[in-house]
Amino acid sequence: MTLTTDPESARHALTTMWTIRRFEEAVDDMFARGLMHGTMHLSIGQEAVPTGACMALSEGDYITSTHRGHGHCIAKGAKLDAMMAELLAKETGYCRGRGGSMHIADVATGNLGANGIVAGGVPIAAGAGLAVRMRGGSEVVVSFFGDGAVNEGAWHEGVNLAAIWDLPVVFVCENNRYGMSMSVDRAFNVDTLAERAHGYGIPGVTVDGNDPQAVHDAVADAVQRARSGGGPSFVEALTYRWKGHSKSDKNLYRTREEIESWRERDPIAAFEAAVTGGGATAGAATAPALSASDVEECRTLARDRVREAIRTANAAPDADAATLTDAVYAPAGEPIAGGARA
Amino acid sequence: MTLTTDPESARHALTTMWTIRRFEEAVDDMFARGLMHGTMHLSIGQEAVPTGACMALSEGDYITSTHRGHGHCIAKGAKLDAMMAELLAKETGYCRGRGGSMHIADVATGNLGANGIVAGGVPIAAGAGLAVRMRGGSEVVVSFFGDGAVNEGAWHEGVNLAAIWDLPVVFVCENNRYGMSMSVDRAFNVDTLAERAHGYGIPGVTVDGNDPQAVHDAVADAVQRARSGGGPSFVEALTYRWKGHSKSDKNLYRTREEIESWRERDPIAAFEAAVTGGGATAGAATAPALSASDVEECRTLARDRVREAIRTANAAPDADAATLTDAVYAPAGEPIAGGARA
Amino acid sequence: MTTTSDTRPASGPVDSAAVEPRTLTYSEAVREAMAQAMAADDRVFLFGEDVGTYGGAFGVSGDLVHRFGTERVRDTPISELGIVGAAVGAGLAGMRPIVEIQFSDFTAQAMDQIANQAAKIHFMLGGAATVPMVLRAPGGSGTGAAAQHSQSLEAWFAHVPGLKVVMPSTAADAKGLLLSAIDDPNPVIVLEHKLLYKQSGPVPEEPVRVPLGETAVRRTGTDVTIVATGVMVSRALEAAERLAADGVSAGVLDPRTLRPLDDRTIVDSVAATGRALLVQEAPKTGGFMSEIAARIVESPAFGRLQAPVSRLCGLDAPIPYAPQLEQAAVPQVDDIVTKAGELVRRW
Amino acid sequence: MTTTSDTRPASGPVDSAAVEPRTLTYSEAVREAMAQAMAADDRVFLFGEDVGTYGGAFGVSGDLVHRFGTERVRDTPISELGIVGAAVGAGLAGMRPIVEIQFSDFTAQAMDQIANQAAKIHFMLGGAATVPMVLRAPGGSGTGAAAQHSQSLEAWFAHVPGLKVVMPSTAADAKGLLLSAIDDPNPVIVLEHKLLYKQSGPVPEEPVRVPLGETAVRRTGTDVTIVATGVMVSRALEAAERLAADGVSAGVLDPRTLRPLDDRTIVDSVAATGRALLVQEAPKTGGFMSEIAARIVESPAFGRLQAPVSRLCGLDAPIPYAPQLEQAAVPQVDDIVTKAGELVRRW
Numbered sequence A, B: 001m002t003l004t005t006d007p008e009s010a011r012h013a014l015t016t017m018w019t020i021r022r023f024e025e026a027v028d029d030m031f032a033r034g035l036m037h038g039t040m041h042l043s044i045g046q047e048a049v050p051t052g053a054c055m056a057l058s059e060g061d062y063i064t065s066t067h068r069g070h071g072h073c074i075a076k077g078a079k080l081d082a083m084m085a086e087l088l089a090k091e092t093g094y095c096r097g098r099g100g101s102m103h104i105a106d107v108a109t110g111n112l113g114a115n116g117i118v119a120g121g122v123p124i125a126a127g128a129g130l131a132v133r134m135r136g137g138s139e140v141v142v143s144f145f146g147d148g149a150v151n152e153g154a155w156h157e158g159v160n161l162a163a164i165w166d167l168p169v170v171f172v173c174e175n176n177r178y179g180m181s182m183s184v185d186r187a188f189n190v191d192t193l194a195e196r197a198h199g200y201g202i203p204g205v206t207v208d209g210n211d212p213q214a215v216h217d218a219v220a221d222a223v224q225r226a227r228s229g230g231g232p233s234f235v236e237a238l239t240y241r242w243k244g245h246s247k248s249d250k251n252l253y254r255t256r257e258e259i260e261s262w263r264e265r266d267p268i269a270a271f272e273a274a275v276t277g278g279g280a281t282a283g284a285a286t287a288p289a290l291s292a293s294d295v296e297e298c299r300t301l302a303r304d305r306v307r308e309a310i311r312t313a314n315a316a317p318d319a320d321a322a323t324l325t326d327a328v329y330a331p332a333g334e335p336i337a338g339g340a341r342a
Numbered sequence C, D: 001m002t003t004t005s006d007t008r009p010a011s012g013p014v015d016s017a018a019v020e021p022r023t024l025t026y027s028e029a030v031r032e033a034m035a036q037a038m039a040a041d042d043r044v045f046l047f048g049e050d051v052g053t054y055g056g057a058f059g060v061s062g063d064l065v066h067r068f069g070t071e072r073v074r075d076t077p078i079s080e081l082g083i084v085g086a087a088v089g090a091g092l093a094g095m096r097p098i099v100e101i102q103f104s105d106f107t108a109q110a111m112d113q114i115a116n117q118a119a120k121i122h123f124m125l126g127g128a129a130t131v132p133m134v135l136r137a138p139g140g141s142g143t144g145a146a147a148q149h150s151q152s153l154e155a156w157f158a159h160v161p162g163l164k165v166v167m168p169s170t171a172a173d174a175k176g177l178l179l180s181a182i183d184d185p186n187p188v189i190v191l192e193h194k195l196l197y198k199q200s201g202p203v204p205e206e207p208v209r210v211p212l213g214e215t216a217v218r219r220t221g222t223d224v225t226i227v228a229t230g231v232m233v234s235r236a237l238e239a240a241e242r243l244a245a246d247g248v249s250a251g252v253l254d255p256r257t258l259r260p261l262d263d264r265t266i267v268d269s270v271a272a273t274g275r276a277l278l279v280q281e282a283p284k285t286g287g288f289m290s291e292i293a294a295r296i297v298e299s300p301a302f303g304r305l306q307a308p309v310s311r312l313c314g315l316d317a318p319i320p321y322a323p324q325l326e327q328a329a330v331p332q333v334d335d336i337v338t339k340a341g342e343l344v345r346r347w
């Protein structure tokens, strides 16, 4: 799939990235104005990774997500109003207000959950891959995680299980150079995290995580390998988070200049330039995939969707404390076709 | 240090290997006769690894050991009577009968403990290395573990800490081809476990674990690197356990032929052949390090030491249930110079 | 082995009057439950360290690998956190995994996936997904395996909302409760006991479920109610026998599942006898019997108490290696007899 | 910051009458304790995720890295099991490590090193080595961080022989108990509370130890004894104030350390008032207040009880995200007033 030359793909990629960006800007703003509760981990600046990766997936494929999961959720096809409702602690939210940002997921689109535990989703992804494999399915599981997650024991064990059992899992590392304040230079003794992959006997590549095409290509390769029984792969996508780690971050561990230099590499701006023909990454002499007004349309669509989601969510009823203990246990006898119900 | 040509080293290596062998044979026998309690993990066939590795260490150096830890304990210099007393649940045992085989340790000789938890000692070794480093010491820590341990999260996290902080730790993997019944071929997707080392940016080598010289050379290199600030290394020693994993093992997962072929590669017999000049691994035209009667002396010494240990241990008082809760907590105010007292 | 049904979930309820029990060991009963569930439902599978050819560290899976193959009776590397996490994922994606952890002590390695993931996902997702999985692990002392292989950790799990916690004390329950656990759409921790594996008892051939959340009255008595779990149940029964010879009538209750806990049966019995002796192998402080004590004194039985609610538990110490120390570390039949006798005579 | 001594262990006892308190926040008090211990004893160091330049996830370590350097205030990768294991090893090899775990929920990752290693090594080695280390971690809900970042897990640790467990509820205790924990030759789990970090109180400048194992009587009362831990202590005090206005005299006890537990002070107070209300944030089932309930009814206070021992605890559910649900999930001042009032009026 060529994101930059195929108009439909380009439109989809751009709209998705803008939707993530606008959604998170809105959330950031509501949080600052005291309209939102808890904490927030924003992926602004990293939109190309979930976008490129999820465009390599088909219906039925799964993902596991992270504390910084809004982008994954959106890119995998979740409804913005149910997401916004969740963040606003509404009964209509994906988790009925029980989960919030760190547990947000649209199970119906194959999202097995954001996760408040760093690397928590990695063995879960291996298990989902095992399920697919045991029932002879052809689905693939993409497990998203950050650079910081790669040093967790859960990561090591999950990746090894997938590797020895040839499970259909693609491990996608969003290397934004920091696990909270710990830089990859201090947390690792290797140059690229992809080097870790070889110790498990699986392919590992490092790509530009600010280029949705590069992410897409690497993940698509890996997905195809997984789907055809070739086992798991590791894709490291180099990117950057513009905002602080969470709300308590004073950015003491990195310089203004570093942040600025990455803002200049805005994945959305670069992609717009590419699809309208002016970018460095654009192809040869083919016609631009999108016109300036197409781009404007994508932007508007994203903005309007987010606005509409906020409106709908705000109008919804608050999560109800009276039913708090409802979903602690699933009722026995409930007809369970899979483990998940839509 | 040349174990095969230097008579003193040869004598030490051979006596140590025989002592481990005789000690474990005695234990095996007592266990079979119902004189010993609990379970046992014997390292018969693997004696060259602790022997070669510990001969690369100096006083003050530390080790962390495993469930299969008699050999490490002996090679690091523990007293056989206190070891035997421990296995016989005596008050004079190293652990006053509280620990038994799986927790046996002579803290005075730097053994920070056998460990009933696979890979449990790996992060502990990193921590001991950190302590050495923080107080400006020159000690080195050798962490022993099996092939099975390499897939535990604890291993991953411990090795990474040592790697990024350049800690003076040598990770010695006793790859005896099985973690209980799981062969390395099934548990790993790589040919040598040493390949794992590269993902942490540390050197990794694979050596013949039935040759104490090969083990010694690799560990001595690594120790020297660690002592001079060069950080940790990984040494994989290929060996084999002759006996079952523990008492419940019916050896269903491996063939008689396989066991037989490894018995033919007996590390002790090979070493004896080498030091007496007849072995394939012997040097050039130098005089043999030991004579046949020297070898006989080593054997006798080992046998007598073990017999003496059994005698002494048997005569000692049983561990006393009246003081069972004594050592749950260390008393406050006890003068603690380090964390350990001899 | 017969199964009565090949529909999902693994065969329907069976009229327990119609089935004729044979004698099986506790571990055979566990194996039979797994075999019947696997035969009835493709989604059920077993995985864990050495559950295949080796037959399990305690021989529980035995020959299952020969009957169901290496995919469905799957050996794993030594990585408890990864294994349990994989069970969570497999459960979320529609399977019905059974994980065996060789010793319950090693659940410590997997605690994040057990307590932070498996237990909470259904709730955190507002009910949108379930995590049907069973984690089986043997607990308890008595084998000389020392402090890291002998713990009784039920209190950890029982304190985690979202988990169910099962402690079978007989062969029949080992089968029947496990079948219910496999049916359950929630994560269920089944704590077997090493010393019980070789004990025999009548076990129905059919897949008869024992429901979760029903305290078993193992013996009725009028002077004192003994509540016991795991291997302490048989010790309590032996003690009750000896107490009876001494003229003390002791009832013995076995909660069987700590979560959900059928405290009503316990409270009713204590209200009737006026005395409660709570017996567990786990160390006293913070053990599950504290919870039962608290529930009794919060209940209407409080007004009927003729004696303080009394706990008889493991010492507050790690389990030692030496046999004489190991025995002294946890309640024995004598201790129960003494303590129950005191309770009845002193009050 | 002044230290009175540079000898080991970190400065000797100080006459508490001689020191004049200032006001510090709870997190400043924790920081001051660490600074004084580090200044007094080279063996003491702090490590954990983001404790350096970032200053700690909750700002507790603050500027310590600038005062003691990056070796002694050491950032770690995200690997809790490895970090705690490294603390065990460093302690065994003669250091006095303080480990910070960002949220107490992540102790689940490190449970093997905490419960199977740190807690048991001294015992398993028959006393031949000690594991002096402190693990600090914030617990509790109230910040909208949902189920995996809001737990109160003290019951897990309190059930592990070999661990000491500390829950400071005031700034002064946050400092004084931490100093005692650092002195202690055993592994000590210090569970701080997120909502308390910004609360202020008088804290002595000198390194005044608060001994482990002494229940604090926060308020005396004659009608009912309220026992509370963590953030519930201040809620109980507020409730007691309101109850006093209603003519109910409620005492408030704060155990401060769950292990060792000074149950004598609790039992004496309950014997005097005849009524006990036990308040914790953690879910009710299997929580530490069950242990306190059990100890009360096993004690001589049993005979003096005028009402059932009553627990007021968190709901048996994970902590939800929505603020109104989160509040409903754990006891609030109103709940304490109501429950204590009932206990006094009904009985």
Ligand SMILES: Cc1ncc(C[n+]2csc(CCOP(=O)(O)OP(=O)(O)O)c2C)c(N)n1
Pocket (backbone or CB within 6 Å): A067, A068, A116, A117, A118, A145, A146, A147, A148, A149, A150, A174, A176, A178, A179, A180, A245, D049, D078, D080, D102, D106, D109
């Ligand atoms: C097990 C665990 N340890 C620590 C944390 C606290 N924490 C949350 S996110 C985070 C940083 C994660 O870094 P990375 O994996 O690189 O993801 P990023 O935040 O950069 O997207 C940390 C330390 C956690 N949530 N879970």
Ligand SMILES: Cc1ncc(C[n+]2csc(CCOP(=O)(O)OP(=O)(O)O)c2C)c(N)n1
Pocket (backbone or CB within 6 Å): B067, B068, B116, B117, B118, B145, B146, B147, B148, B149, B150, B174, B176, B178, B179, B180, B245, C049, C078, C080, C102, C106, C109
């Ligand atoms: C965490 C943990 N998981 C499982 C076990 C059970 N167990 C004890 S030894 C062992 C095999 C270890 O294999 P390896 O590390 O290769 O050492 P070896 O026994 O071959 O010397 C297993 C599975 C354990 N003790 N600890």
Ligand SMILES: [Mg+2]
Pocket (backbone or CB within 6 Å): A146, A147, A148, A174, A175, A176, A177, A178, A179, A180
């Ligand atoms: Mg990152």
Ligand SMILES: [Mg+2]
Pocket (backbone or CB within 6 Å): B146, B147, B148, B174, B175, B176, B177, B178, B179, B180
């Ligand atoms: Mg092995």
